[in-house]
Amino acid sequence: MPDPLLLPMADQPTAERADAARNREALLCAARRLVEEQGVAAVTMEAVAAAAGVGKGTVFRRFDSREGLMAAVLDFSETAWQASVISGPPPLGPGPDPWERLLAFGRSRLESTLVHADLIRAAGASGSRAAGAYSFAAMHVRHLLDSLGVDGDLPILATALLAPLEIPILDQQLHSDGFDVERLLAGWEDLARRITGHA
Amino acid sequence: MPDPLLLPMADQPTAERADAARNREALLCAARRLVEEQGVAAVTMEAVAAAAGVGKGTVFRRFDSREGLMAAVLDFSETAWQASVISGPPPLGPGPDPWERLLAFGRSRLESTLVHADLIRAAGASGSRAAGAYSFAAMHVRHLLDSLGVDGDLPILATALLAPLEIPILDQQLHSDGFDVERLLAGWEDLARRITGHA
DNA sequence: AATGAAAACGGACCGCGGTCCGTTTGGCTC
DNA sequence: GAGCCAAACGGACCGCGGTCCGTTTTCATT
Structure with missing residues (x-):
């Protein structure tokens, strides 16, 4: 019988087993390498499995789907960006002027999204929301x-x-409509002005 | 040698051959039936081919990809909606008050998008733009x-x-954020007011 | 009607995402 | 340490989207 004094510790419901955690790390690592060396298209579930030295089933067990794996890879870069928004230097980070901060946010978000475009597309519905x-x-x-x-x-x-x-909207504007990034940015700032009512 | 007097007629570069046109119609028809009887998920390229009595390769030849086929099916419904915007009764159709028309447009577009949501998703990038x-x-x-x-x-x-x-945005708001359609609509009208500067 | 080339056809084939299930392994209790 | 069970593993397997290429059909020309 387990000691009742140890039960109320209330750690997470069931922790990940040691081998599982090791494999998750190896898989994420392999996926990141594949992405940066050969591009998102080359990231096959089988390729990742092979590169990490595990079976294909394990990849799915850890990440559910290709989209899930891509989302996990994306999360890595995303976290760094979030940190710079929360606690980086102004105007993106905390500062006295919310309006300047909003403008900086728009620019930064646009850039970041374009940089990771392939990954975001591959992450599907999980690409945008947390x-x-x-x-x-x-x-x-x-x-x-x-x-x-x-x-x-x-x-x-x-x-x-x-x-x-x-x-999806950026793709349409940049590739179908032929607008350039400068124009999108200017348009976005105008939109922000209209929505906020800022001078 | 072809008669030079007949060349300048300048009809479309190369018309579709008779059998090709017949198959295109049969395929579209079969695809529409499958969609409404068994849902978008059941619309397999092979299933459509079989239902239309042609080979699988023919489906790809006519519509390039599953997304292309879906876009073609979607286009059918879409055209009717466009007609009602262009020449239907006010306030959606032409009328004296552009503001009322814009509001009607938003409502109508939202409804129409939700009705065809599955099809639009299946049509991928071709789902939204013409x-x-x-x-x-x-x-x-x-x-x-x-x-x-x-x-x-x-x-x-x-x-x-x-x-x-x-x-993609509607999905997030309705399914992840848990907003309801009424709220989205009210929010959209507010947005329209801010963008246009309308009282 | 005969003919020839371009276009269309069909289905075998391939690769990948995803599932399934018999086997292995980690981490408990005693 | 022995033994047990849940969890993890791995790779054969399946279905579908997409391609390929040898065969058939259309149609313009004569």
């Missing part, structure tokens, strides 16, 4: 809007601001 | 914005208005 109720970006924008004294349905307005920066 | 330089919807919104006297980069502003009505 695990929690709101994605990090939505929460942040909502917060900035609040700081700017905007009133209205802030979660919805935040989405309206983020939507034109999502990959 | 063949020409601008999709029909973008052109229409751009025109309405112009009628309302909005100034700025109208193509970009039109995209900003359409982006929150695209499937």
